[in-house]
Amino acid sequence: MVPATYFDGRSTRATPVSVWREEAMLRWRTADRLLEWQAPLQAIEPSAGVIGLPYTLRLVDGAHLQIEHDQLPDDWFPRHHRLERLVDWLERRWPAALAGIAVIVVALAGLFEFGVPWAADRIASHIPSSLENAMGTRSLAALEGHLLLPTTLTTRQQAHYQAVFQRFVQNMHDLPEVRLHFYKAPAIGANAFAMPGGTVVFTDELAKALPDDEAFIAVIAHELGHQAHHHMMRQVLRGSGVFIVAGMLMGDVTSLGGITAGVPTFLINAHYTRGFESDADRFAFDALARDGIDPVAFVHAMQALQKAHPGLNEVEKDLRYVSSHPMTVERIAQANKASQAFRAHATGKTTAAR
Amino acid sequence: MHDETMASGVYLPEIGAAAERPVVNSRTLQFHGNAEDYFRIWIVNVALSLVTLGIYSAWATVRTRRYMYANTCLGGSPFDYLARPLPILKGRLLTALIFGIYALGGQFFKPAQFAAALLIAAFMPWMIVKSLMFRARYSSWRGLRFYFTDDYAGAYKWYLGVYFLMGIPLVAMGASSLTGHPIFGALLCVIGMIALYPWIKGNQQQWMVENHHFGGKSFKFNGDMGSYYSIYGLAALVALAWFMPTTGLFGALSPLLKGQINAHTKLPPISFVLAVYACMVPLYLGVWTFVHTRMTNMLYNQSQLGTYRFRSTLAYWPMLGIYLTNGLAVLCTIGLAMPWARIRMARYRAAHLEVIGGGDLSDFVRDAFSHGDIGATATELDSLLGIDIGL
Numbered sequence: 042m043v044p045a046t047y048f049d050g051r052s053t054r055a056t057p058v059s060v061w062r063e064e065a066m067l068r069w070r071t072a073d074r075l076l077e078w079q080a081p082l083q084a085i086e087p088s089a090g091v092i093g094l095p096y097t098l099r100l101v102d103g104a105h106l107q108i109e110h111d112q113l114p115d116d117w118f119p120r121h122h123r124l125e126r127l128v129d130w131l132e133r134r135w136p137a138a139l140a141g142i143a144v145i146v147v148a149l150a151g152l153f154e155f156g157v158p159w160a161a162d163r164i165a166s167h168i169p170s171s172l173e174n175a176m177g178t179r180s181l182a183a184l185e186g187h188l189l190l191p192t193t194l195t196t197r198q199q200a201h202y203q204a205v206f207q208r209f210v211q212n213m214h215d216l217p218e219v220r221l222h223f224y225k226a227p228a229i230g231a232n233a234f235a236m237p238g239g240t241v242v243f244t245d246e247l248a249k250a251l252p253d254d255e256a257f258i259a260v261i262a263h264e265l266g267h268q269a270h271h272h273m274m275r276q277v278l279r280g281s282g283v284f285i286v287a288g289m290l291m292g293d294v295t296s297l298g299g300i301t302a303g304v305p306t307f308l309i310n311a312h313y314t315r316g317f318e319s320d321a322d323r324f325a326f327d328a329l330a331r332d333g334i335d336p337v338a339f340v341h342a343m344q345a346l347q348k349a350h351p352g353l354n355e356v357e358k359d360l361r362y363v364s365s366h367p368m369t370v371e372r373i374a375q376a377n378k379a380s381q382a383f384r385a386h387a388t389g390k391t392t393a394a395r
Numbered sequence: 396m397h398d399e400t401m402a403s404g405v406y407l408p409e410i411g412a413a414a415e416r417p418v419v420n421s422r423t424l425q426f427h428g429n430a431e432d433y434f435r436i437w438i439v440n441v442a443l444s445l446v447t448l449g450i451y452s453a454w455a456t457v458r459t460r461r462y463m464y465a466n467t468c469l470g471g472s473p474f475d476y477l478a479r480p481l482p483i484l485k486g487r488l489l490t491a492l493i494f495g496i497y498a499l500g501g502q503f504f505k506p507a508q509f510a511a512a513l514l515i516a517a518f519m520p521w522m523i524v525k526s527l528m529f530r531a532r533y534s535s536w537r538g539l540r541f542y543f544t545d546d547y548a549g550a551y552k553w554y555l556g557v558y559f560l561m562g563i564p565l566v567a568m569g570a571s572s573l574t575g576h577p578i579f580g581a582l583l584c585v586i587g588m589i590a591l592y593p594w595i596k597g598n599q600q601q602w603m604v605e606n607h608h609f610g611g612k613s614f615k616f617n618g619d620m621g622s623y624y625s626i627y628g629l630a631a632l633v634a635l636a637w638f639m640p641t642t643g644l645f646g647a648l649s650p651l652l653k654g655q656i657n658a659h660t661k662l663p664p665i666s667f668v669l670a671v672y673a674c675m676v677p678l679y680l681g682v683w684t685f686v687h688t689r690m691t692n693m694l695y696n697q698s699q700l701g702t703y704r705f706r707s708t709l710a711y712w713p714m715l716g717i718y719l720t721n722g723l724a725v726l727c728t729i730g731l732a733m734p735w736a737r738i739r740m741a742r743y744r745a746a747h748l749e750v751i752g753g754g755d756l757s758d759f760v761r762d763a764f765s766h767g768d769i770g771a772t773a774t775e776l777d778s779l780l781g782i783d784i785g786l
Contacts, residue, residue: 046472048538053610053759055472055537091458092432094465095473103761105538107472125454131439138435141442142731148445281499288494289449289487 043112045069047078050103060106062117067098069106087118089125092133153309157286161278165271170217170238173274177238181222189224193245199223202248202257209258210265212332219268221261223248231349233260235267237274250349255338259329263339266324272317279313322372326379330386336379343373419753421706426745428466430735436462437734449491453484463737467745469536470756477540478533520550531607539761544606553602557595564588593623596690604698610759615699622697626689630682637681645674680722684715695748701759703752709744717743 047056047069056076060069067085070077080100088097096113098106131137181189192199206221219239226232231247241264251257267273287306326336347369440455457480464476497511524547531543564587571580601618608614648670688709695707721736750756 050538051761052757053472053537053539054757088461089458091462091465092436093428094462097475103538125458128439128443128454128458132432132436135435138438141435141438144442145438145445148442152445278499281495285491285495289452289491 043108043114045109046107048105048107050100050105058106060108062114067117082117085118087113087121089122090129092129152286153283153312157282158275158279158313161282162275165275165278168274173271174238176274176277177236177240181236181240181242185224188228189226189242191225192223193225194223194248198248202243205254205257206261209261209328209332213265213269213328216265216269217271219265231346233264235264235273237271237277239268241265241268246349247346250345252341252345253338255334256342256345258332258334259325259336259339259342262325262328263321265328266321267317269324270317270320272321276310276313276317280310283309318372319375322375326376326383330379330383335383336376339376340373340380343369343376419751420755421749421751422470422756424745424748424750425468426466426738426742427468428462428738428741430738433459433462433738434731434734438731449487450484453480453487456480456483463741464534467741469750472537475535476533477535478529517555520554521547523554524550527603527606536609537756537759539610539759542608544608546602546606549602549606553595553599557591557598561588561591561595564591589627593627594620596627597623600690600694600697604694609700611761612701612759617697617699619697622693626686626693629689630686633685634678634682637678641674641678645670648674676722677719680718681715684718685711688714701752702754703750706749706751708747708749710747713743 042059042061045058045060047058048054049056056071058069058071058078060067062068062082065082066079067082068077068079084101086099088094088099090096090113093110095110096108098108100106131141194202202223203221210216210219217239219241221241221243223243223245226244226246229244229246231244231250233241233243233247235241241261243260247260248257251260283306322339325339329336329338437459440451440458444450444452444455457476457478460478461476465473467474493511497508524543524545528543528545531541534541564584567587568580568584571577571583597618597620601616604614604616606614688711692707692709695705698705717740721732721739724732725736
C-alpha cells in the first residue's frame with residue numbers, strides 16, 4: 042500500500058487514499074474504506090520521474106493520483122519513459138553533472154570552432170555570385186559619400202597602380218572577377234579592404250604611405266586572398282550562424298539577456314575574422330613568391346601601416362584578446378618566415394641552375 | 396521569461412465560495428526546490444541538448460520547467476506543468492527557421508528584414524495571446540488547468556492600438572514646433588506621454604488578468620488606474636535618485652580614464668567601456684527593479700478569483716539585492732550559477748505571495764471552457780525574441 046492523494050479532475054478537492062496493485066489493476070481507497078476506485082494499469086499514464094517531484098498518475102477521465110517522490114514502486118510502470126528514466130538516473134549523480142560541464146564546454150567549443158564554420162562554408166559555396174555582387178554593391182553604396190570620398194590621386198598615379206594590379210591579377214588562377222577602387226577616406230586613414238563580389242577598396246592615404254610597388258602588391262595580394270576564398274560571404278554566414286545558435290541557446294537553455302549574448306558573439310566573430318586574416322596572409326605570401334616577389338614586401342607594407350597609425354601598438358596591448366586581426370608583430374614574424382623560405386628556395390634554384 | 400513563469404505568472408488558482416465562514420485564511424505559496432538538485436537537472440539537460448544538436452532541448456525544457464512548477468505548492472498541493480515535448484520541438488524548429496530568415500535577410504536585403512520586423516510587430520498581440528493561452532493551458536493545480544480567453548481584439552487594442560495614441564503627443568510636438576513654439580511642443584509631448592503610459596500599462600494588466608480563468612471562475616481585476624500613475628511617478632524619482640550617484644561615480648572615474656583614451660584611434664579603450672557599463676547597469680537595474688516589483692505587487696493585489704484575494708509583498712531592496720547578486724554570480728561563473736539564481740528568485744517570490752480567503756481551496760470545479768491543444772510556436776517565438784509580457 043502506497044499513500045497517495047486522489048484528485049477527481051472535476052474539482053480541487055484533495056482526497057487522501059492508499060494505492061495498491063493487483064495484477065494488471067491499480068486500486069485505491071480512502072482510509073475509512075468508504076470509497077474505493079480502480080483502473081487498469083494500461084489505461085494510466087504516469088509522469089516521468091524528476092528528482093524531488095511527486096509522481097502524477099493520470100487516469101483517462103481527467104482524474105489523477107499524486108504519489109510522493111520515490112514512493113512509486115518500480116514495477117508498476119516499467120515500460121514508461123525509458124529515455125527519461127536514464128536522464129533521471131544521470132540527474133541524481135554529481136559525477137554526471139561534472140561530466141555535463143565538460144561535455145558542454147567541449148560541445149560549445151566544437152560547435153563554434155567546427156560546426157558553425159563548416160555549415161556556413163557549405164552554404165556559402167552554394168550562394169550564387171550575383172547575390173554576392175549585390176551584397177558588395179549595397180555595402181559600397183552605403184559607404185560612398187560618407188566614409189569613402191572621391192580619390193585625390195592623379196590620373197597617372199591611378200593608371201600606374203591599376204596597371205600593376207592588372208599585371209599581378211593576370212598571373213593568378215582561381216580568382217573571381219576582381220577590380221580595384223581608390224577612395225579618399227580621412228575617417229578611416231590608411232587602409233584597404235575587400236568587398237563581397239570582387240571589389241578591393243584602397244584608400245589614398247594607404248597608397249601614399251606605401252614605400253614601393255612591391256608593398257602595394259603585398260597589400261593587394263592579401264585582399265585578393267579574401268576575394269579568392271570568399272571570406273566576406275563566409276564571415277557573414279558564420280556571423281549569422283553564431284547569432285542564430287546563440288539566440289537559441291540564450292532563448293531557452295539559459296535565458297540570459299541580450300547584453301550577455303552580445304559579448305561572446307562578438308568574441309567568436311572576431312575569432313573567425315582572425316582566422317580569415319591569417320588565411321589571407323598565407324595566400325598573399327604564396328602569391329608574392331609565385332610572382333617572384335620577396336614576401337618581405339609584406340613586412341614593409343605592415344611597417345608603413347604602423348607608421349600611418351602610430352597609436353596602433355598601444356591599442357594592441359589593450360585589444361589582444363578581442364582584436365579582429367592577428368597582432369601586427371605576429372604577422373610580421375610570419376611574413377619574415379615566408380621571406381626566409383622564399384630566399385632559401387630562390388638560392389636553391391639559383392644553385393641548381395648553376 | 397518562462398523560468399519565472401510559475402512564480403510570476405498570473406495563473407494562481409484560487410478557491411471561491413464558502414462565504415459563510417467568517418474565518419479568513421491566508422496561505423503563502425511555498426517553494427521546495429533546492430539549488431543542488433536543480434543544478435544537476437539543468438546541467439545534464441543542457442549537455443544533452445547540445446549533444447543532440449538541440450533536438451533534446453524540448454524534453455529538457457519540460458523537465459526543468461516541471462521542476463520549478465511542481466516545487467511550488469499552494470495549500471500543500473503542487474502546481475504542474477503539462478506541456479508535451481513534441482509540440483515544443485516543432486515550435487522550436489519553426490522559430491529557428493523564422494529567426495534564420497530574419498538574421499540572413501538583413502545581410503542580403505535590408506527591406507526583407509524591415510518587412511519581417513513589421514510583420515513581427517503586427518503579429519505581436521496575436522503571439523501574446525497564443526503564448527498566454529499555451530502557458531495557462533499547460534499549467535494546472537490539483538488536476539484543473541488554467542485557461543486564457545482567446546481575446547485577440549483586446550490584445551490588438553492594448554498591445555498595438557494604444558501605442559498609436561502615443562503618436563498624438565508626438566504629432567502635437569511637431570505641429571507646435573512648426574508654428575514656432577518648440578518648447579511648448581516638447582512640454583506637450585512629455586505631458587502626453589506621462590498621461591498615457593501608466594494608463595496603458597494598467598489596462599494591459601487588467602486585460603491580462605481578466606482573461607485568465609481557473610476552476611470555473613474568472614479572475615477579476617479591481618483596476619485602479621490612479622495607482623499606476625503613482626508607480627511611474629515614484630519610478631521617475633527613483634531614476635533621479637540613482638542618476639545622481641551614477642553621474643558622481645562616472646565623474647570620479649573619468650579623470651582616471653582620460654589618460655587612456657587614445658587620440659589616434661576612434662575606439663575607446665576597453666576599460667572605458669567597462670566603466671560605462673559598471674555605472675549604467677546599477678542605474679538601469681535600480682529603476683527596472685522598482686517598476687517590476689511595484690507592478691507585480693499591483694497585479695496580484697488588484698486581482699481576485701471567486702472569494703479569494705491575493706497579497707503580493709515583494710519589496711524593492713531585497714529584490715534589487717537578489718537581482719544584483721544573481722547577475723554577478725552568473726557573470727562570474729560564466730552561467731553556472733544560473734540554477735542557483737533561479738531557485739533563489741522563485742523562493743523569494745513564492746514566500747511573498749499569499750492567497751487570502753475563507754474557503755479551503757477545494758471548491759473549484761472543472762470549467763466549461765474548451766480544452767483544445769494550443770501550439771507552442773508562439774510561446775517559443777516570443778521567448779526567443781525576449782518579449783516580456785509585462786509581468
